Amino acid sequence: MPEVTDWTLVEPDINAALDRFKYPLEELAAASVPAIVLRQAWPEDKCRALVEKLVREEHLYDPHQPVPEKFQQAAIPEGYYREGSKSEPIYAWQAKTATGRTRIDIGTSLGYRGSDKEDFLTHSAESNRLFSELFAGGDDPIKLMYDALQRLSVNKQVVTAREPDGRLYGSAIIRAHYGGYTYKPHFDSVRLREKRDNYAVHDFEHQFAGVLVLQNSRQGSRTAQCRLHHCLWNEEVDPHLKAGTFYDYAEEHHIDSVEVCLEPGDMYFFNTRCIHEVPGVDGDDPRIVLATFVGYSTDRDEIFVWS
Numbered sequence: 001m002p003e004v005t006d007w008t009l010v011e012p013d014i015n016a017a018l019d020r021f022k023y024p025l026e027e028l029a030a031a032s033v034p035a036i037v038l039r040q041a042w043p044e045d046k047c048r049a050l051v052e053k054l055v056r057e058e059h060l061y062d063p064h065q066p067v068p069e070k071f072q073q074a075a076i077p078e079g080y081y082r083e084g085s086k087s088e089p090i091y092a093w094q095a096k097t098a099t100g101r102t103r104i105d106i107g108t109s110l111g112y113r114g115s116d117k118e119d120f121l122t123h124s125a126e127s128n129r130l131f132s133e134l135f136a137g138g139d140d141p142i143k144l145m146y147d148a149l150q151r152l153s154v155n156k157q158v159v160t161a162r163e164p165d166g167r168l169y170g171s172a173i174i175r176a177h178y179g180g181y182t183y184k185p186h187f188d189s190v191r192l193r194e195k196r197d198n199y200a201v202h203d204f205e206h207q208f209a210g211v212l213v214l215q216n217s218r219q220g221s222r223t224a225q226c227r228l229h230h231c232l233w234n235e236e237v238d239p240h241l242k243a244g245t246f247y248d249y250a251e252e253h254h255i256d257s258v259e260v261c262l263e264p265g266d267m268y269f270f271n272t273r274c275i276h277e278v279p280g281v282d283g284d285d286p287r288i289v290l291a292t293f294v295g296y297s298t299d300r301d302e303i304f305v306w307s
């Protein structure tokens with residue numbers, strides 16, 4: 001039996017977080033709470049309108065139509081990431097179309113593109129241009145997320161991550177997960193996992209994720225949701241993540257977990273060193289999120305955001 005603890009979500013809004021804690025992001029850094037959830041941070045009709053626009057402008061494809069060639073090329077297989085400057089993916093490149101579980105990114109992922117820094121920064125500039133076009137009307141969910149972080153930080157400055165020469169990382173990313181795409185139990189860290197010591201974001205002590213759900217996949221009453229485990233990554237748990245035996249480890253060590261049930265329009269922030277997963281649901285529609293990573297150190301005035 002997992003232990004019963006008071007490891008509970010902070011919700012439903014920024015004021016609730018600030019009422020409960022003087023510095024809510026410090027709590028995330030310490031992983032003393034699983035996540036901060038902002039319910040209906042962006043209206044659901046805006047989420048729907050954005051998804052429709054992304055399909056109309058061919059940034060995403062309609063899952064009810066045959067997959068256009070350009071998306072077959074761009075699709076990122078489940079479980080993919082690279083370490084440092086290695087060009088080979090860590091996990092075997094599965095036959096993309098065999099499983100159908102693929103991801104389309106709109107934006108620039110450091111995890112996916114960071115092995116070639118020049119390419120990453122050039123691609124990031126293009127993504128930032130695209131986002132400023134997409135959200136030129138002023139209804140900007142990226143700004144919404146940055147503003148939320150700013151308020152939750154109380155006294156820090158939230159900026160897009162940049163290198164010392166001023167070049168910016170991608171400010172956020174939109175990810176569409178098709179065909180029941182699953183994030184198995186894992187953690188994210190430019191420091192501890194990807195070991196990207198040639199990037200400025202490597203210097204932050206803590207890494208968070210900020211995610212806004214734009215659309216969910218649904219199969220009957222099931223939707224795809226994130227589960228956060230009350231377990232920070234360490235050397236002991238690492239082999240279990242790699243061998244796929246994390247559930248056994250969690251049971252043996254009485255590790256509790258929290259499912260973060262979100263609707264389109266809900267936003268959440270969590271510490272990505274906590275082992276987390278999003279089991280896929282192969283519904284008609286892909287799960288689509290706007291996502292960021294966040295670099296946070298108690299003793300730094302700036303918070304860096306990237307994707």
Ligand SMILES: O=C(O)CCC(=O)C(=O)O
Pocket residue numbers: 183188209211226272276277278289291
């Ligand atoms: O899509 C999500 O809700 C979380 C995905 C994830 O693993 C992450 O952003 O680190």
Ligand SMILES: [Fe+2]
Pocket residue numbers: 183186187188272276
């Ligand atoms: Fe993750």
